[in-house]
Amino acid sequence: MKEFRLDRLEAERLANDGAYLRFLRERTMSAGLYALDAGAQDSQGPQRQDVVNFVVSGRASMTVGQETTTVGRGSVVFVPAGVPARFHHITEDLRVMVVFSPPEG
Template sequence: MKAFRLEELEAQRAANQGAYLQFLRERNMSVGLYALDAGQADPQQPHGQDEVYFVVSGRASVTVGDETETVARGSVVYVPAGVVHRFHHITEDLKVLVVFSPPES
């Protein structure tokens, strides 16, 4: 079994001084923790994999293609492969679990 604690993942991510920490990679998927501070810009580019975002904490807007939604703790967002997307108007520090399928390259 592989089990993870959010606090430990966040500490690892912060120690590496990056917005993203991939902590699980398997044949058919990968999972990471993505964090953006309030007011920070999201520099993402479209990915070659389908993605699911689960908002762990924070508040922001997310635009996927030409649709925009407000997200907060508990929100789940699906992003098809190749679609332009980004978080913006981040009003509370944002922490998001990201699942890529197939695994992010």
């Protein structure tokens, strides 16, 4: 069994001084914690994998392709492979659990 705690993942992400921390990689999927502070710019481009974004905390807008929605704690947004997606208008520090299938590089 592999078990993860958000507070420990956040501490590890901060210690590695990055916005993204991959904490799981398996044959069919991978998962990571993505962090963007209020007012930050999301520079991600289209992914080669299908992606599920689960918002753990914070508030922002998210645009997937041509559609935009407001996301907050508990929001789950699916992004098909190859479709541009980004967070913007981040009004509260955003923490997102991201699941890729197949696993990211």
